[in-house]
Amino acid sequence: AQSVTQLGSHVSVSEGALVLLRCNYSSSVPPYLFWYVQYPNQGLQLLLKYTSAATLVKGINGFEAEFKKSETSFHLTKPSAHMSDAAEYFCAVSENTGNQFYFGTGTSLTVIP
């Protein structure tokens, strides 16, 4: 069975500070991992994905995530937060033969000027 845990439903950072959004997963096989971003009143947009290539994945808007098998984690980071990064972020996992994505409950990011 698969599941995704996002620690911290709300994260606040100052503009220019490091952004760290945590995601841990459980999967019986090597997973595919995704981060999605949802801006207010919009649908979900793919930020980045891990599909068993490089463990450090770079996405759009300066975000990146590192797959750590030993820690079963796929945390999302950005060196310097921008006001436009304020949004809801969802981590998702899928097995390579699975039919379904499993989403975390989301983390709301607030950027303080």
Place this chain on the structure above:
Amino acid sequence: GAGVSQSPSNKVTEKGKDVELRCDPISGHTALYWYRQSLGQGLEFLIYFQGNSAPDKSGLPSDRFSAERTGGSVSTLTIQRTQQEDSAVYLCASSFRETLGYTFGSGTRLTVV
């Protein structure tokens, strides 16, 4: 089309009425998902279509919910005898291959009064 299109974008209905939500996936995408996002909640899987295979309906919350996909393209999610707890944003997503991630529509915001 260029993206996943959902209609209507907003729907207000009276309790007990039936509603139909429509999803136009990206042309050529064989996989289609419906998710529900309630206020302050994560994404709840509803149903999954893949090509001509039987749909995975394991996420439908009750027999008031049904969905079909005609000709492997457009999908309609129907909710019969709507209840106030059905109020949520209903998101549709499509994909060519699961490992590439999903493209989401902007959703239909359903309000049952």
